[in-house]
Amino acid sequence: MTACYLFPLALTASPQAEEGEAVRLAGGLVYASRFALVEREGGRITARRRFSVPELRAALPDLPPEAREQWDNLRRAHAPLQFGQRTVRLDQPQVMGILNVTPDSFSDGGEFLDRPDVASAHAAAMLEAGAAIIDIGGESTRPGAPAVWEGEEIKRVIPIVERVAAMGAAISLDTRRPVVMEAAIAAGAHLFNDVSALRHDPRSAELAANTGVPVVLMHAPGEGEDLHADAGYGNVVLEVFDWLAARRDAAIEAGIAREKIVLDPGIGFGKTLAENLALMNALPLFHALGQPLLLGASRKRMIGALSNEAPADKRLGGSLTLALRALEAGAQIVRVHDVAETVQALRVWRGLRDAALTDFTLLPA
Template sequence: MIQQAYIRPIGFVPGPQSEHGNAVRLAGGMAYASRFAVILRRDGVVAERWLAAPDTMAGVLGQLPDGCGADAEAQWSNLTLAHPPLELGARTVRLDQPQVMGILNVTPDSFSDGGAHDGPDGARAHAAAMLEAGAAIIDVGGESTRPGAKPLWEGDEIARVVPAIEACAGMGAAISVDTRKAAVMEAALEAGAHLVNDVSGLAHDPRSAEVVARAGCPVVLMHAPGAAGEDLHEGGSYDNVVLDVFDALRARRDAALEAGIAAGKILLDPGIGFGKSLADNLALINALPLFHALGHPLLLGASRKRMVGALSNEAEAGDRLGGSLALALEGMRAGVQLHRVHDVPETVQARNVWRGLRDAALTDFGDLPG
């Protein structure tokens, strides 16, 4: 019998004073949780569920079966683990507040903006505009990962991303490369990229983990059910999508650690839209705070995704700004550190207003005695 415990934050407050201190700061960020569900899963099925607050958590964890307690204690500790800033070239990206990662697609067949920024001049102009608008990181991608997209030869992908990365490096940007191929990672890092964003969680190319470990760079491990094959979206069948994705990300994290990648260099992404139904995506968005229990910064890539269109009378990709902002704000409330988006100025503005509200809540003692 396989048993596994999970700790999911389910109750949130503007600040710890709202609960007279009986709340925790999630991942050292700007989200505070005061109520938690402790879930016990046996052989893939949720068997028991307890509710806890910070001052009762020890008692609840003490009820867990032998073999689950140590991992649950680690998860509880991870939920409050503050992450140091990312040092990306000359730029420092703090992770104690939400940061915006701007998408720079240099591919003609992206689902959202294919061809819009093709060519060095177009890529340079768009990257400059995103940096000026407040993007902390520019994420350069040369291969479409939309459903049905054909795999791209690594030489063609390198030819697309390297000029864009060099242009961004010339601006002093913090640069991420969105690829699942080791050769592209090597070329991108040599051209000036600082972070690898792998939609396969380093499962697609057997050399990729070695490349990242040798470079010592940060890496985003994303969940996709078909990560090891050509079709990232293949095999999206789940018993419990939230807990299954949690377990899969933990497995990819552990594989990265075994490959020599430092724990402090790993970020995790639940892979919204990759081999997941609308119901799956909604469940994952609602459960985002759970993933802090893995002990790594989180990235959310929900911008202009199909789920927005499905909930908005089939709005086309370019008409999904409102829904994309709603998902980004939900991620911020969940304590997600990095938000990968197409619409940087609008997301940065939404983030700044949200952050102002959170800052004000921390100093609002008007309804407390004394």
């Protein structure tokens, strides 16, 4: 069976730069002017054709239905996410701030565990710095981290969820356990950020469907306690794409509204440095899935691998580089530790984008 993938090859800061021959990706601030249609059969790429926007529009009637669906998905504008009384728009990139209430997370393990005053002060600082969402987690998902009993996870996260909810914040809970998520929703959480993409517990999809909360489905190769296990890719980009498409479809079949589904390619989860870099370079392709994209690469091991093994707390430069790469690719949400620095980078990037709408190379009217 032949599969096809419509990949935005050439991105531009404004449609004017291409005299209108560029399309807006995912209703955001990034435009694409050239595309590659890649065909794959039996795990092997069998064809690759390139198109300008006019050429692609002319060729669409003769392309496979899958390619036409991806063309529509690439241009799909995403409705805002509703978090209680707060609305998070997806026509511009947003920052999600990380708050780990764990003893063993790779970057900040133990910093906020059993210190609710410190944790809530950190959340307040991230909100003041410009975070649109606070992502609270009570279990480390780094390689080799032990699983956490759901009762212990609830004990860690619920007091912080309650405090952050009292601030009026949009709250995401980073968990793969529906019992924990259910308790968090009751305490004021709004988004189910599941690193297992609703596979860890069959009740997760039912909870998300019944409560109507948005969900983040992240790619990870492992199906058991170790999400990093069972990795092995022939083509990491296309296989992660297919996997996320299958999880999106499974979520919709389970009754989760399509507009409530966000996808995450899972940088660092069961992937080598080369595979992570390939995914980062291919991020625009994932808009062809038709869902908002979340990118979480902050302080991850790939940065250390490329910077003389810098420790996690010395990876700000690399984290900002990857966050900006995500913005350039049109990702809607970047999940980060260093909120103030990322928000500043985002605002400067946004200023450049706004300025690009006036193209200095065009002839005067």
